[in-house]
Amino acid sequence: MRKKILISIGIFFIIIILALVGLLFLSQTQYFRNIARTTAEGIVSSTTGQTFTIGGLEGNFFNNITLSDVSFIVEGENFVSVKKITLDYALIHMLNNATLFSKVIPVDELLITGLDVNLIKYSDETWNFEKIGSSEEKPTENQESSPPNWSIILSKFLLTDAQITTDDRAENKVSKYEIPEVDLSVKLIDIYRAIDLDLKNAAFNAPDQNISITGLSTKAYYSDEKVSIENLKVLFNDAEIKLNAEAENLTDKPKFSFDASANNFVIENIGTVNLETKGSGQYISSNDIRANATIKIPESEILQKKISGTLEEISMSGTTMNISGGNFDSDLGVIKLDGDIDLNRIISKTGNHNFDITLSLNNIKTTEIFSLLEAATNTPSELPIDTQLGAVLNSEIKATGNWEEFSDLGVKADIKKFEIKGEQAGNLQLSGTADYSSSGAGVDINLNLAEVNLGSILADQNFYSKITSKFDIQAKIPLQGNLLENLSADIEGSFEPSSIFGINLTDGVVDVSYENQILDIKSLALNADKNKLVVSGKSPQKLGADFTYDLEVENLSFISGISPDLAISGTLKAAGDVTGSLNNPDITIDGEVLNFSMDEKYSAKSIKIDGSGTLSNQDPDLKAKVNIDTLAINKKEIREITLDVTSEGAAINADLNIIEDDQFQYKMKASLLDLSSTQKDIQISELVLKLEDTTLDNRDNILLTIAPSSFVLQNFNLYHNNSSALADANISNNGNIDGSLKLTNLDLDDITKALEFQTPLQGTINANIELQGTMQNPAINANIQTQNLQYNDFDNDNIRFDLNYLNQNMDLNFVISNDSVDILSAKGSSNINLNLNDVGKSIENASINLSIDSSGLNISPLSSLVDDVVKSEGELIIDLNASGKLKTPTVNGKIELQEAKLQTKTIRNEIGIPKALIEMNGQKAVLQTLELTTGNGSASFQGELDIPTFSYTLSGDLDNFLIKPERISAALTGDLKVKGEGEKVDISGKITVEKARITIPDSEPKEIPEIQYVDAEQDEFEVESGQEENYFDKNVALNMQVKLIRNNWVKGQGANIELKGDLDIRKNYSQSLRIIGDINVIRGTYDNFGKVFRIEEGIVSFSGGQEIDPFLDITALYRVSSNNIYINISGRASEPKIALTSDPAMSETDIVSFLIFGASSSDISSGERSAVGGIASGLAGGIAAAQLQRLMGNAVSLDVVSISGTNLEVGKYLTEDLYIAYERGTTDSIINSTNITYNKVIVEYQIFKNVTIEADIGGENPGADLFYNFNF
Known part of the structure; x- marks a missing residue:
């Protein structure tokens, strides 16, 4: 029987062994792994409603599992991906009776490599991880569940090459965080009842935030009763941080203590800080926190300044924090801080915050403070102060206040002492009180200045001053409601001998008060050498002011001292009075400026202003007259300008007269119809322009409307006999335009005389121009025609220009005719997206199709268009067709110049051009011939030009070619080759110089700022000298052979020299x-x-x-x-x-x-x-x-x-x-x-x-x- 039992047991174990062996072999098959992989994928995907995949699964499942290429897709985008996860464990050990009895799950090792987490915040402010979950979670009963009584022991957790990316699509911001390594072990007692963590090493980088954390290690413990952090060490951006902290009795009046330090902590653009702190306390309730702490700052460096100090005690009792023994010593000086802060509202969410702080500053060096500000702003040139002022600041201020919300802040300050003293700045002393609340601010201070130099303080010597004064100032300034109704102020003081803006004050007195809307100027006088301001008044019997003023300024150049960009000079005298309500006072003025000048552009012999009235929007009462005698604008002199301004009801009338001289005079009468209206309507009833023997005037009223949303010009009209100029325009803020201009028989001679052209035009012009649409998409129709145009030797019967633009299509036609024959015509079209706000960009993308024909165009206007050309004559024959992009067109045809003559400023002798021919072939131009003659000599050139690259090659021959620049005459013979591209030019050749005559003048001044050339038939012109540019050195290459043969002489001033070489x-x-x-x-x-x-x-x-x-x-x-x-x-x-x-x-x-x-x-x-x-x-x-x-x-x-x-x-x-x-x-x-x-x-x-x-x-x-x- 026993034998049968033993045999049965043996067979059972054999079956078990065989089953285990079979299971082992089954787990190694690909079939089993696929089942496990697909099962895991299905469970996670169905549970989350997203896509979870595992690329590969390896391991024997008895002691290790390896997952590769794990991916978790949320809403079609990667959420989490891992290259490799390896879990090592001993299944046999887990199933051991002792292990199971103790309810412990031992895990040998968890390795994660290549973790990539993508956190996406969508434009609707939701995150991608919120999409996880196929169905809504069922609500659970509000009952506290106990943690499971199983524990997990993870002997080793190693995370490497991890990355977290946050993509904030609402803010269009992407941030990346790198985790190179995390190495730890952890014990989870009853999963979360107690956690024992041993962090051996961790690293974290956030390049976008410039954060680097390395060498993080600590031992931490958490349970229901205790939290502790032991020996935390970390390098934060190379700063060494240490921390020990502990909290006990977490469930009943917890006690806490901490000891922390930071060494070599670098704050960008600020400096390096060292910090030590230690403290302990107990949390009794939300209204009762008891704690004590000390803070030490060992020697640190802030903005290159050494600083050290202590807060000897920071104690907290209830909701009140007491700060005592605050003493900080630095290169700046000494700062002391003591006081109390009640944080009742922050801690208990009820009541107010209160503070009572005393701040003392002893021997603070302003130079060091300003240097700190300079370094902090990184823009030293923009600081409005002299960083090297060298003054010393001492102050003692006691401040008390309270607030519930910060907007309700109320502060009172007792300024026992505030003093700035320095050799350059002078001495400023201030004492008194100040207060602030959301409804207003107030001061009651005593201010003493002794030789205070605003120029040194503001780092601007234009404000150089030495001000010595004493003032008592009391004021209440409302921050809500009507300022003038609630303001009260009383200023009383005096000036001793002082200087400011170049004006030397001998004495001054101020005694002014304002209360209940009454301005009472008991005394206000400033006396200088030859300048004065005297204001005298009396206590008004009703609201407002009642005072007279008298102002004399010998030289207005002091304004240039304040604002160097304005070069102003002249003398000023003004007197008048101010009475009535301050909102709308009645002002009179009788003033005059003599010998006025500004910026060397404007000057006037005198400017007189005589006026009185009020500028009430509803009911203005104004009468003023301005007279300007001998005004010059950019050297253009105007004899007299008068302006009379009067009011009539709500309207303002202006009468302007400008007398340039006896030949040119202008007059305008206009009215601003309603000053009170938001829309300003200006009606011009009379506009007269007298231009020598021609007078243009309007026959109907012209109306200008300036509204918040538009500008409108209606019925602009000027007439002279049968000539007229008519215009209307409506321009809206939204970009819409509707305008027209019509010119009829307008005399060009009058226009060019008014504009002071050097060479007036003769002839008449007719034009009809319409502009509609928007600036970005306009519609243009223009027809312009001139008759009997004369300009120098240029004489034509008719010139016509037609242009039409609509929907990106432009058509143009330009014709010049003489004796009923067209001598030049240009016709074509363009496909262009015309934007009047950016014409340059529109031209870049435009395409053209243009033909230009000329049977013989007079080139005499060239002398006015090209500065170096003194005189020009000849005819230009053109036969061109251009197409393609406007920037790189394809051009075919020819340009020919016949029997032309030029005289230039550089080469003063006349140059004949018997023939010049340029043939255009696509994007190349070929100079077939250019023949030049001077005296008995000649020259000829040929060459090519590539239009897109602007590269060219020219060659020429000179034969006894005569040049006559100033005081030089020479004949040149030889050959030249010129090639280049863009700014680069390469010149080579052989030149022989003979018959040179260099004339030295008998008598010349030592220095001449510019060389002047005078031609009997032309106005004087000049070539001004300028700074030499770098162009020659950088862009010119030369390979020239120059031969000077006999008969080359230098003569004059006793010299007579022949040379060769x-x-x-x-x-x-x-x-x-x-x-x-x-x-x-x-x-x-x-x-x-x-x-x-x-x-x-x-x-x-x-x-x-x-x-x-x-x-x-x-x-x-x-x-x-x-x-x-x-x-x-x-x-x-x-x-x-x-x-x-x-x-x-x-x-x-x-x-x-x-x-x-x-x-x-x-x-x-x-x-x-x-x-x-x-x-x-x-x-x-x-x-x-x-x-x-x-x-x-x-x-x-x-x-x-x-x-x-x-x-x-x-x-x-x-x-x-x-x-x-x-x-x-x-x-x-x-x-x-x-x-x-x-x-x-x-x-x-x-x-x-x-x-x-x-x-x-x-x-x-x-x-x-x-x-x-x-x-x-």
Whole structure:
């Protein structure tokens, strides 16, 4: 029997083992895993009403499970996704009797990798996680359930590479939060009855908020009776934070304590703070919290200022917090704080808040405070204070107050002391009381100022002042209701000698009060050197004011001191009185401004104002007259302006007369019909424009309506005989436009004279223009026609321009005809989305189809359109068709210029253009020929231009081509090639210069601000000098060979010099100019200081270096008393070496004596001999310019007197482009005892912006040398 039982038991265990083995094998099959995966997906998806998927499921289910690519989709968008979840456990251990008996679920490890959570806030303010749940939760009975009596022990939880994204679509803001790692273990006793957490390490990053948390670790415990946090350590943005905290008796009057610190806590743009705090307390009830704490701030740095301090005790009893021992010491000074704050409403939700605080500031350095403000605002230049004021602030203020809601705040302040004192700022002292409530504010203060400088305080020396005064001020200022009805104030004080805005006050007194709507000015007087303000009044018998005023200002320039943008000058005198209600006082004024000027644009001999009245909207009573005598606006003088203003009922009438001179006078009578109306209607009953012998006037009233929603012009009309100008316009705030303009037989001569055109137009104009629609989508119809138009030599019978625009389609027609023949016509259309608010953008996208034809258009108006052209004549023949985009059109056809002549300011000789032909082929322009003639010379050019890229290639030949810029005449022969793109230009070629004549004027002022050219047939015009631009250096490349052959002369001011040479001029983009070659002086003389100099031989060599520093080799001869004195100049121009020799040989003193006095040093006086010795030694070691000036005297007005090494130089600028210098050396004569002076002359002439000619002349006998510089 026993055997059978044993066999039965054995068979049972075998079956169990086989079942377990079978289950083990079954769990490893893909079929089982698919069932488990789909079952889990179905349960979660059906429960939540969303989509839950598991990409892969692995593990043996007995000790581990691994899920991969887990995804939870909410409303079609990813909510949670996990790359991998691994759960390690021991199923056998879980099923152990001891484990089951203790009701503990042990989990070895839970690993989560690649967690990605997306939190979406929709535009309706709901979140995506709120969509989870297929049906509404059933309400549960309100009963407290006990936690399950099962516990979970998780030995290791590791989360890596996690990310949380919040997408706030309501605010269009996306934030990302990174969790690199969380490593912890946790015990959940009865799931949540007690939690024991051991956080070993955690990290968290929020890049958008600039938050980084690393190294977070702590041990925490939670139960119904106790919460504790032990040894919490964390690096928050590299700041070390520590915390220990504990709370006990959570269910009955809990007690709490804490000890925390933060080290090296960086607040961006503020500084680094260290903080220590410790405290404890007990929560008795919501109305009774008892606690004590201390706060220490170890040495910290705020805005680069050191600070430390303590709040020795912060205690709380009931709802009242007491602060005592607040003492903070810093680089700013010392701040002390004590007081009580009752937080009753915050804590108990009933009653009011109250506070009683005393704040003391001792020796606070304003410089440091302002520096803090500067750093905090990060805009130091915008701070309205001088951050280096150097004043010291001391104050003691006791403030009490209460509030239920912050809008009900009431504050009373007892200002025992408030003082700012500094050497630059002066001394300001204030004491008294102040109060504030939602209904009003009040002050009762005593203010003393001693030499207070507003310029130093406001960091603006335009407000420089030294104010010394004493004032007692009492005021009640209402913040609700009518200000004038409820305001009361009493100001009494005096000024001692002070200055402000450049006005020196000798004395002043103020005694003014306002109460019950009565302004009582007992005394108000400010007296200055020659300025005064005196206001005297008496206590009014009824509401309002009753006082007179008298104002005198000697110079209004003090306004410029206040506002430097306004340059105002003149004198002012004004007097009058003010009576009646302050809401609408009756004011009289009798004032005059003399010699007024503003900003050098406006000036007047006198401005007189005489008026009286009130400006009540309902019933104005106004009578005023303004007279302006000799007004100038931008140098345009107007003889007189008068304006008379009167009121009639609710209307204001104005009568304006402007007399420019006897020929031009203007008159207008207008009325503002109802001042009280929101809509302002202005009726112009008379408008007269007298333009020489033509008078334009209106025949019907013109009405202007200015309303909040629109501007309307009705019936604008001006007539002269059969000529008229009529207009109407209605412009609404919503952008709608409806306007028209009609001109009939209007004389263009009158218009151009009124507008002061330099060259008036002759002829008549008729126009009909209509504009409707909106600024963004207008409808335009314009027809403009002129008859018998004359402008310079341009004379045409008729010009007609028609334009029509509607619904993005524009048609235009432009025709010029003469003798009933069309000489120019332009017809076409455009597809353009025209927006009058942004015309530039409209043009960018416009397409065109345009044809232009001309049988011969007179080009004489070119002289008025192009500043450099003085005179132009010839005919322009055009045959063009353009299509495509307006910015990059396709153009075909030709442009031809025939028998044209031009005269320009730059090249003053007349240039003939027998023929010029440009052929347009698509987006390329080909210059087939351009023929130029000047004198007996000629030039021809050909080339191509690519329109879209604006790249071009031109080539030309010059044959004896004559140019005549100012004081220069030269003939050029050679070839040129010019190519470029955009701003870049590359010029190459070979040019020969001959027959050059450079004329030096006999007499010119030293400096000329601009060069003036005068033509007998033209008005004077001028080319003003300006700052050199960087264009040449950056955008110009050169490869030029320049040859100067014989017969090139520089003449004038005693000079007569011939020169020749060959130069290679090279330059790459953004590189320096390089010159290679030699310049030789063939012959030449220079006559000055009564002596003639001759160059024996001379050469200036350019080596092509990066710096233009040529090598000099010059020999000059001056002959005196049968003695030959030689000057030899060699070396680089920057450091020339000069040697003086003579034949026969002489001492250096004798050479100098011969050069200066024409005799040996032994044959001159002792005084002259001393001067010669000084110059001789100066030639060897340098001589002071002042000594040379005294020696040579002031017979010649010199601009330069200097000596460098052995060079003595005296020079004069004859014009801003021409410089002449005279140089001396000395040598001894061996033939006789006389001394002679070597002489050298330097001539520098700037031909144009980057090229200068320099010539050196000097030596034993009359001669010359040439020196070229290229300035860039």
